[in-house]
Each structure stands twice: as C-alpha cells, then as structure tokens.
Amino acid sequence: MSGSEKQARPKIPRRALDGVLLLDKPLGLSSNDALIKAKRLYLAKKAGHTGTLDPLATGLLPLCFGEATKFSQDLLEADKTYEATMRLGIRTTTGDAEGEALETRDVTCDEAAVAQAMTRFTGEIIQVPPMYSALKRDGKPLYEYARAGQTVEREGRSVTIHALEMIACALPLVTFRVTCSKGTYVRTLAEDIGEALGCGAHLTALRRTGVGALTLEHALTLDELASLSEAERDARLQPVDALLSTFPAVQLDDEATRRFLHGQRLRLDDVAAARVEAGRVRVYAQEGGRLLGVAKAGEGVLAPERLIVTAQ
Structure with missing residues (x-):
C-alpha cells in the first residue's frame, strides 16, 4: 500500500x-x-x-x-476481593509463578497448620511492598531496580485484611479467598504466610472477584x-x-440543581433529603432522577466535588 x-x-x-x-x-x-x-x-x-x-x-x-x-x-x-492459589515450599524472585525459583524447602505442615497460620494475617497488618511493583523510588519504579538486580530498602505499610479464608488445600497447593484494603499485595500475603509456616510460598493464580460493591x-x-x-x-x-453505590444519595429540586451544576455550595437545610451524615454523597436531580455528580456533606453545607457534564 x-x-x-x-x-x-x-x-x-x-x-x-x-x-x-x-x-x-x-x-x-x-x-x-x-x-x-x-x-x-x-x-x-x-x-x-x-x-x-x-x-x-x-x-x-x-x-x-x-x-x-x-x-x-x-x-x-x-476494598478488593480475590481468590488466590499459593504453592508452598518454593520462593520466587517475583513472589509469583512468573519469577525464577530462589529457594526450595520441604513442606512439613498440614492443613490445620496452614489454617492456623492464616489467622495471623487478618485485621490490620504491616506489609513490605515487593521489589517487583510499580511503587517509585527517586522517580523510578521498583521493578526497574529489581530487573537490574538491585534491592532497595522499603518501609512496611499498614493494610487491612478484612477476611481471609481457605477454600481448598491439596498440599503443597492452597487456595484462599481474601478481602483487603487498597494497597494490599496478595503476592506478599502468600509469601508471608509461607514464611510463617517455615517453608516459603509463591502465588500461582490470582482472580479478582470484587471491587467495592x-x-x-x-x-x-x-x-x-x-x-x-x-x-x-x-x-x-x-x-x-x-461506581458510587456505597455513597448516600441526595436529591435536589430544580433550583438547587441549577446552582449545584454551577459549582455553588448549598445549605443542607435548603435541599431535599438533607438529613445525611458528614461525608461524600452522590447527588441526583429530583426531575428525572439523573446523576449530577458527587459532593461532600458537612458542617451544614453540600459542597460540589465532581460534576457530570452531560447532566446539564
């Protein structure tokens, strides 16, 4: 051509x-x-x-x-929910099956020991982010250092494991379901469980089943x-x-809708369904029920944050 x-x-x-x-x-x-x-x-x-x-x-x-x-x-x-499978007894460079094996150890634990170890990783825990991640140090992603054979110091970060349960256990493979906060690395969770069991582990499969609602x-x-x-x-x-289903809903009449779409702050006492708790809310027009955007409610005021352009 x-x-x-x-x-x-x-x-x-x-x-x-x-x-x-x-x-x-x-x-x-x-x-x-x-x-x-x-x-x-x-x-x-x-x-x-x-x-x-x-x-x-x-x-x-x-x-x-x-x-x-x-x-x-x-x-x-x-929060995110995942179903994951980890392989006990082998540690890898990346913490998952894409990496090269670093170490192989005997798996001497049984299913009860795995279940007991997992109970130690619920609630608020500290995770050290993996080297093979997109987090940046001096403007460069950590994975670039890792690919160059370098390891840099990383600070532990607080994350929350809301729920962690075993789905299946056919050692050395263990499948589990986890619901966790933003910033959680399931690869690191698998590695840490493996270390708690004394045999190490890496992730072989990961499937995300939920994001928020x-x-x-x-x-x-x-x-x-x-x-x-x-x-x-x-x-x-x-x-x-x-995307906003977890936010409380507020409805506005025609005049309040007009002002809201012009970015004006509204007194909560002046808008429909004003009895809302402080925090972020999704805002709708009473006429037609269309979404107008999101706002922050607090101190008696409804302050626009992000607006839907097509709503105008």
Missing part, C-alpha cells in the same frame, strides 16, 4: 459514551491492553481503568467510559464482548453511578 493510500484511509469516528464496563480480564493480558481492546470495540472517545491487574491475574476489571472516568479514583480506594456476576470477557452487536454492547454498560 502506497503512502497516499494510507493517508486516504478514513478515520473511524469515536463515540461519546458514558458508563462502566465490568470486564473479566483474561490471563496474560495487561490491564492497559485490555482497556485498549475494549475501547476499540466500543469506538469510545474516552476510557480508563480503575486500578491495574497483573498479567498473571484474571477477573474483575471495571472500565470507565466518558463521564465515568471522573469517578475511577473512588474504586481505586475501594461490584462483582464478577455481570462481567463480560473480551471474546463475549466482541461477539455482541453495538447495541448489545451498549446495553451491557453499567450506569456511571455504579
């Missing part, structure tokens, strides 16, 4: 699309590559994801389109998405406020 023919190829128009896609990310694909594929299928102008999953991991990856991208940070802060129940794979028509794909998008 000549240069002139390449230049003559028409650009495919992109669509202004608002909503949330619950994607079941496949094994071996980065979160960014999954986003690019989904964005191309939807011909969307604007899209973003709500936190990365390693290529080794599968499962729930909420993707945001259009106005929903404004609220992706709220899911970054949300969102679950895999209505998630689609990329192959399923590709098999649908444009109308069917659009119908599978969740509304923008799917």
Whole structure:
C-alpha cells in the first residue's frame, strides 16, 4: 500500500459514551491492553481503568467510559476481593509463578497448620511492598531496580485484611479467598504466610472477584464482548453511578440543581433529603432522577466535588 493510500484511509469516528464496563480480564493480558481492546470495540472517545491487574491475574476489571472516568479514583480506594492459589515450599524472585525459583524447602505442615497460620494475617497488618511493583523510588519504579538486580530498602505499610479464608488445600497447593484494603499485595500475603509456616510460598493464580460493591456476576470477557452487536454492547454498560453505590444519595429540586451544576455550595437545610451524615454523597436531580455528580456533606453545607457534564 502506497503512502497516499494510507493517508486516504478514513478515520473511524469515536463515540461519546458514558458508563462502566465490568470486564473479566483474561490471563496474560495487561490491564492497559485490555482497556485498549475494549475501547476499540466500543469506538469510545474516552476510557480508563480503575486500578491495574497483573498479567498473571484474571477477573474483575471495571472500565470507565466518558463521564465515568471522573469517578475511577473512588474504586481505586475501594476494598478488593480475590481468590488466590499459593504453592508452598518454593520462593520466587517475583513472589509469583512468573519469577525464577530462589529457594526450595520441604513442606512439613498440614492443613490445620496452614489454617492456623492464616489467622495471623487478618485485621490490620504491616506489609513490605515487593521489589517487583510499580511503587517509585527517586522517580523510578521498583521493578526497574529489581530487573537490574538491585534491592532497595522499603518501609512496611499498614493494610487491612478484612477476611481471609481457605477454600481448598491439596498440599503443597492452597487456595484462599481474601478481602483487603487498597494497597494490599496478595503476592506478599502468600509469601508471608509461607514464611510463617517455615517453608516459603509463591502465588500461582490470582482472580479478582470484587471491587467495592461490584462483582464478577455481570462481567463480560473480551471474546463475549466482541461477539455482541453495538447495541448489545451498549446495553451491557453499567450506569456511571455504579461506581458510587456505597455513597448516600441526595436529591435536589430544580433550583438547587441549577446552582449545584454551577459549582455553588448549598445549605443542607435548603435541599431535599438533607438529613445525611458528614461525608461524600452522590447527588441526583429530583426531575428525572439523573446523576449530577458527587459532593461532600458537612458542617451544614453540600459542597460540589465532581460534576457530570452531560447532566446539564
């Protein structure tokens, strides 16, 4: 094909699309590559994801389109639920099956000992972030130091393990479910459990099943998405406020809606459903029930934070 023919190829128009896609990310694909594929299928102008999953991991990856991208940070802060399998007796360079074996030890524990060790890792715990992570030191990701054979000092960070339960045990393999706070490394959790058992461990499989209130129940794979028509794909998008379901709701009348969309602070006593606790709320118009954005309620005031442009 000549240069002139390449230049003559028409650009495919992109669509202004608002909503949330619950994607079941496949094994071996980065979160960014999954986003690019989904964005191309939807011909969307604007899209973003709500936190990365390693290529080794599968499962729930909420993707945001259009106005929903404004609220992706709220899911970054949300608790996550995973199902994971660890292999006792082998430590690796990365803490998972992608790394090279560092050490092999005998596995002398039984299922009861594994269950007992896991009880030590619930509640608030301290984790030292792995070297193979995107955290930065002096402007450079830790994984770049690791690939160069360097190890840098990392401070332990407080994370919360809300729930941790064994699903299956066929030693040396143990499958467990964990619900944890933002910033938790499940690879590190598996390694730490292995050290508590005296044999070491690494992660062999990881599947995310929940992000905040969102679950895999209505998630689609990329192959399923590709098999649908444009109308069917659009119908599978969740509304923008799917990202905000844990926030209390406030409704505004027409005049308060107008002022809110102009970024004005409102007295809680002057708006509908004003009896809300201090904190972040999702705000709707009484007329039509459309989402207007999110606001912070406190000290008698409703202060706009992020607005939905299309609501105007």
